[in-house]
Amino acid sequence: ATRIGVMTSGGDAQGMNAAVRAIARAGLREGVEVFAIREGWQGAFEGGEHISRLGWSDVSGILNRGGTVIGTARSAAMHTRDGQRQVVRNLASAGIDRLIVLGGDGSLTGARELKLHWGDLLEELVASGGISRELADEHRHLSLVGLVGSIDNDMIGTDMTIGTDSALHRITEAIDAISSTAESHRRTFIVEVMGRNCGYLALMTTVAGGADYTFLPESPPREGWEDRMVDTLERGRAAGRRDSIIVVAEGAADREGRPISAQRIHDVILERTGEEPRITILGHVQRGGKPSAYDRWMATACGVEAVRAVIDADEQTEPVLVGVSHDEVVRRPLMPSVIATREIARHVADGDYQTAVASRGPGFEQ
Numbered sequence: 001a002t003r004i005g006v007m008t009s010g011g012d013a014q015g016m017n018a019a020v021r022a023i024a025r026a027g028l029r030e031g032v033e034v035f036a037i038r039e040g041w042q043g044a045f046e047g048g049e050h051i052s053r054l055g056w057s058d059v060s061g062i063l064n065r066g067g068t069v070i071g072t073a074r075s076a077a078m079h080t081r082d083g084q085r086q087v088v089r090n091l092a093s094a095g096i097d098r099l100i101v102l103g104g105d106g107s108l109t110g111a112r113e114l115k116l117h118w119g120d121l122l123e124e125l126v127a128s129g130g131i132s133r134e135l136a137d138e139h140r141h142l143s144l145v146g147l148v149g150s151i152d153n154d155m156i157g158t159d160m161t162i163g164t165d166s167a168l169h170r171i172t173e174a175i176d177a178i179s180s181t182a183e184s185h186r187r188t189f190i191v192e193v194m195g196r197n198c199g200y201l202a203l204m205t206t207v208a209g210g211a212d213y214t215f216l217p218e219s220p221p222r223e224g225w226e227d228r229m230v231d232t233l234e235r236g237r238a239a240g241r242r243d244s245i246i247v248v249a250e251g252a253a254d255r256e257g258r259p260i261s262a263q264r265i266h267d268v269i270l271e272r273t274g275e276e277p278r279i280t281i282l283g284h285v286q287r288g289g290k291p292s293a294y295d296r297w298m299a300t301a302c303g304v305e306a307v308r309a310v311i312d313a314d315e316q317t318e319p320v321l322v323g324v325s326h327d328e329v330v331r332r333p334l335m336p337s338v339i340a341t342r343e344i345a346r347h348v349a350d351g352d353y354q355t356a357v358a359s360r361g362p363g364f365e366q
């Protein structure tokens with residue numbers, strides 16, 4: 001029977017379990033065998049008991065759980081030729097040449113590399129006696145489908161990455177909770193949110209949580225931001241507002257590229273107003289816990305489509321990214337999506353914000 005491997009890789013995200021469950025069950029329905037590759041690329045590298053078949057009940061009771069029950073890792077295994085060769089050996093030996101990878105852009109880049117070199121790596125293995133010629137011929141091509149699991153929503157090719165909606169809920173609840181204590185004491189709070197070099201979580205929760213001010217990687221403030229920020233906060237207070245909330249993305253920086261950290265904002269406020277603000281760094285709370293309804297159904301729908309896509313693939317088929325566009329589940333070319341995503345990160349790092357902002361968003365089409 002056709003065998004499909006599924007792995008979660010890189011940072012976990014809420015909704016990954018919903019996708020794994022959908023993949024296992026849609027696979028059974030389609031008459032293919034689905035194998036979990038546990039602990040991400042590290043498990044593919046180590047092989048053995050890390051690769052095991054998933055039955056219907058193996059994925060029972062995981063839909064509402066955060067994280068990923070098949071484990072994940074930020075693995076260095078894929079960065080070396082030896083590591084990649086070992087991965088190919090383990091997968092081919094398990095009869096797996098169709099792979100669904102759930103991860104962020106780093107993990108999907110690793111997958112893309114493997115796909116590119118799969119044929120050569122097989123030949124190297126045959127030459128060194130690592131696998132037989134028959135096995136290599138049987139698994140000549142790797143079919144690859146990516147699902148984007150990341151709370152950052154930083155991937156081109158899908159409107160929403162799996163986990164983002166849950167993280168938005170978590171952050172918004174935290175802002176609500178902080179607002180009530182801030183109001184009581186008439187305090188200012190600085191809330192730092194995740195997102196790496198992407199300001200999506202910060203921007204959306206600023207709007208959803210009614211925060212007063214925000215700092216985003218893609219939109220570094222013009223010179224004099226310290227005065228403008230303090231002025232905005234003071235005007236709010238003068239108008240009767242008892243709490244002030246500033247949301248800062250972890251990747252925020254000024255136009256010189258100096259990070260705008262929660263501590264830096266704290267120091268500016270203290271120095272200019274004498275008021276001592278409080279800092280809350282939400283950290284991994286944003287990534288843990290129950291997935292939202294949206295992340296559950298979206299990941300389920302994408303998981304089912306991923307199975308169809310990986311079964312449909314033949315040797316001509318380029319790797320596919322399954323995501324959502326305007327509430328439809330869509331297939332997009334994986335490689336251009338990964339490359340465009342990397343480009344944006346580079347533009348942000350280089351301070352070319354206009355290009356970065358212009359290239360973000362759901363408008364990316366092949």
Ligand code: F6P
Pocket residue numbers: 011074104150151152194195196250287
């Ligand atoms: O990519 C997801 C993310 O949560 C980012 O928002 C954050 O910068 C990073 O992962 C944290 O990484 P780690 O889990 O390795 O601490």
